[in-house]
Structure formats: structure tokens, C-alpha cells
Amino acid sequence: MAVTPYRFSVGPWNLGRGADPFGPPVRPQVAFADVLKAAVKLGFEGIQLHDDDAVPDLEKLTHSQIVREAEAMRGTLSDLGLTAEFVAPRLWEHESGVDGGYTANDPAARKWAIERSKRAVDIAQALGTDLIVMWPAREGTNVRESKNPVEASGQILEAINAILGAHPKARIAIEPKPNEPVDHAFVPTIGHALALGARCADPSRVGVLIESAHAILAGLDPSDEMGFAVAAGKLWGVHLNDQNGLKFDQDKVFGAANLRGAFDQVRVLEAANYAATGCFIGFDVKAQRTQSADAATAHLATSKAVFLRLVEKVRSFPHTAAQQCIKARDYEALERLVLEHLLGG
Numbered sequence: 001m002a003v004t005p006y007r008f009s010v011g012p013w014n015l016g017r018g019a020d021p022f023g024p025p026v027r028p029q030v031a032f033a034d035v036l037k038a039a040v041k042l043g044f045e046g047i048q049l050h051d052d053d054a055v056p057d058l059e060k061l062t063h064s065q066i067v068r069e070a071e072a073m074r075g076t077l078s079d080l081g082l083t084a085e086f087v088a089p090r091l092w093e094h095e096s097g098v099d100g101g102y103t104a105n106d107p108a109a110r111k112w113a114i115e116r117s118k119r120a121v122d123i124a125q126a127l128g129t130d131l132i133v134m135w136p137a138r139e140g141t142n143v144r145e146s147k148n149p150v151e152a153s154g155q156i157l158e159a160i161n162a163i164l165g166a167h168p169k170a171r172i173a174i175e176p177k178p179n180e181p182v183d184h185a186f187v188p189t190i191g192h193a194l195a196l197g198a199r200c201a202d203p204s205r206v207g208v209l210i211e212s213a214h215a216i217l218a219g220l221d222p223s224d225e226m227g228f229a230v231a232a233g234k235l236w237g238v239h240l241n242d243q244n245g246l247k248f249d250q251d252k253v254f255g256a257a258n259l260r261g262a263f264d265q266v267r268v269l270e271a272a273n274y275a276a277t278g279c280f281i282g283f284d285v286k287a288q289r290t291q292s293a294d295a296a297t298a299h300l301a302t303s304k305a306v307f308l309r310l311v312e313k314v315r316s317f318p319h320t321a322a323q324q325c326i327k328a329r330d331y332e333a334l335e336r337l338v339l340e341h342l343l344g345g
């Protein structure tokens with residue numbers, strides 16, 4: 001039986017300008033057309049888009065202008081053999097979303113957030129995808145007492161229901177993250193995301209997107225988070241990357257901090273036959289600030305190469321020997337087997 005190949009995706013923000021909280025941009029903005037060219041050259045098929053990546057200045061446009069621009073974008077993508085994986089409403093950069101969107105204390109801001117998310121559904125439909133990614137970036141607090149966590153869950157649920165109500169085929173993949181930009185996020189883990197999905201108007205249309213670094217920031221093992229989502233039939237996307245412990249969200253090259261952890265994630269994806277679901281392997285990785293503009297795609301090439309090497313490592317893993325170790329409860333021998341395999345012995 002032929003093995004289904006993996007499909008890879010990337011977002012324009014992964015070709016960033018090298019700015020960090022301590023310094024301004026060090027590389028010129030990559031024009032959108034060049035982002036697409038780079039994606040094609042690197043062998044990516046899917047493009048992940050924020051609503052305003054797909055339709056710049058969408059707040060200034062009428063509904064029909066938005067749809068027309070999104071349709072034009074669909075044409076641009078398909079001319080290059082690319083397809084839109086998802087649309088994510090970018091609520092956290094707009095001034096109305098300064099206190100969060102769905103959980104803002106100002107009712108006018110909450111209304112804005114829901115309306116903008118509904119527009120993201122229109123954009124997604126015009127681009128030919130049903131998938132909306134919800135990263136609830138500022139849905140949380142820096143001052144714990146500033147919001148009511150009980151009300152916040154209800155408000156996020158209301159937003160989920162509004163998005164599902166915007167189109168009968170719209171599906172949402174929630175991308176949890178425990179902190180950054182806020183101190184405490186209301187949707188920190190896959191368990192929280194799935195619990196919210198289970199309570200919404202149509203649980204069949206809510207799943208998750210797992211980012212490796214976000215799981216690590218929550219003190220969790222990304223491969224276990226993936227396993228939990230797979231068991232529920234809800235793993236609809238991944239943002240593979242890496243993270244060196246509990247610090248700022250690093251978005252390192254996949255496998256760069258913990259190669260064994262990356263192997264374990266690929267192991268779960270392989271066992272789940274993830275490729276056959278048609279869902280994408282997305283990378284949410286950043287080029288280092290030290291990279292020159294002409295070498296600022298290497299992080300993507302490396303992440304993809306590491307992923308494919310790890311697929312081979314999973315497929316060539318000595319499963320029978322591992323089963324014998326497990327049967328004998330000789331986990332030290334299993335440890336050795338895994339390490340030797342990863343070392344290439």
C-alpha cells in the first residue's frame with residue numbers, strides 16, 4: 001500500500017524581520033509575493049494566513065470588497081500551486097483588542113472581536129478553506145483580578161458559537177498557549193481547548209492545533225498533548241517547533257532543543273496516520289535575529305529536513321526489540337534502544 005506523503009505549510013510571519021522586544025527590525029520586510037515564492041521553493045504546499053495577511057487593511061473595506069480580495073488571493077495562491085490551510089483572526093494587534101477580544105472588559109471591544117472573527121470565516125470560505133485557527137492571544141490577564149474567569153469561559157464559548165454560526169461548514173482549530181503576551185491565558189492547554197469545544201453548539205466542528213513550544217511552556221510534553229488530541233479525533237493542525245525550557249516563546253527550529261522530544265512527536269503523528277487525514281504539518285519557527293536577509297529561510301528548510309529524517313527514524317525504529325523490553329518491563333533497556341537508535345548506532 002502506498003504511503004500518503006505529508007503536506008507541509010508555513011505562515012508569512014515565519015519569514016519575519018528579526019525584531020525582538022529589545023531591538024528594531026534587522027531585515028527588510030519580505031514582500032508577500034516573495035513569501036509565496038519562498039514557500040514554493042522550500043516545498044511547502046499550504047499557506048497559513050491571518051485574516052489581514054489574506055486581505056490587508058480589511059478593517060477599512062466593505063464586506064463585498066473583503067470577499068473580492070480574498071477571492072483574488074485564492075487565485076494568486078492557486079497559480080503557484082499553493083492552497084490556504086487556514087485563516088486566523090489577528091485580534092491581538094489591533095487597538096480594539098488591547099485588553100483581549102472575546103474577553104475584553106469593554107463590551108464594544110467584544111462585539112468588534114466577534115464581528116472580525118466572522119469576517120475571517122468569509123475570508124476563509126473565499127479562499128477555499130473551512131478552517132479557522134483561534135489563538136486566544138490576549139484572552140487572559142496580566143492582573144488576575146481584572147477579569148472574571150467564569151465569565152471569560154462563557155465569552156470564549158460565545159465567540160466559538162458565533163464563528164460556527166457564520167458558515168455551516170466553518171471549523172475551528174483552537175491553538176492554546178499558556179502565556180505570552182498575557183501572564184495567564186484562559187485557554188492554556190489542549191485539555192482546556194477540547195473541553196470548550198465539547199460545550200459549544202456543534203462540537204463536531206471544533207478541534208485543536210498543537211504548537212510544540214506552547215505545550216512545553218505549559219510544562220507538558222507536546223507528544224502527549226498530540227496523543228490526547230488524536231484519541232479524541234481532534235488533531236487538525238500542528239505548529240512544530242522547539243523551545244528550550246520555560247522562557248519566552250522561542251519558536252526554534254523543530255528538534256533544535258530536544259531532538260528526542262521531536263522524535264516522540266513524529267512517532268505520535270506516524271502512529272495516528274496523520275498524513276492520511278490530509279491535515280498539514282505546519283511549522284511555526286522564526287529565523288534568528290543574526291540571520292542576513294538572504295539566509296532567513298534556512299530555519300524552515302532545516303525544520304522540514306529534520307521532520308523528514310525523524311519520519312525515517314520512526315519507521316526504522318526496532319519495534320520488536322522495543323516490545324520485548326516493554327514485556328520484560330526492562331525500561332532501562334528500552335531507554336538504551338531509543339538513544340542508540342537516535343544516535344544512529
Ligand code: GLO
Pocket residue numbers: 088133134135175177211239249284
Ligand atoms: C504565537 C502563535 C502564533 C499563531 C498564529 C496563528 O505564539 O503561535 O504564531 O500560531 O498567529 O494563529
Ligand code: MG
Pocket residue numbers: 175211239284
Ligand atoms: Mg503557533
